[in-house]
Amino acid sequence: MLRVVVALAVLAFTIFSVVDVIQMPEDRVKNLPKLVWVVLVLLFTPAGGIAWWIVGRTESPTLPIPRQRPRPQGPDDDPDFLRGL
Numbered sequence: 001m002l003r004v005v006v007a008l009a010v011l012a013f014t015i016f017s018v019v020d021v022i023q024m025p026e027d028r029v030k031n032l033p034k035l036v037w038v039v040l041v042l043l044f045t046p047a048g049g050i051a052w053w054i055v056g057r058t059e060s061p062t063l064p065i066p067r068q069r070p071r072p073q074g075p076d077d078d079p080d081f082l083r084g085l
Helices: 002-023 034-043 047-056 079-083
Strands: none
Touching: 002 034, 002 047, 034 047
């Protein structure tokens, strides 16, 4: 029974890692192309998945908070509307 649980955990980890590699944007993948990472994760289970999580992906980028311009109160405050007159 324990072997089945371990095998299912390794299978789930491998599937999760492959999906993560596929969905990761290309600019956040380090060291190797995405296709090579997928092959490594599949061939060297679970070591390939562990390598992906440690050295293959970058941390979540810190995105600047977008500055939103204040919404116009009425049509006479909207420069786009005034430009069309």
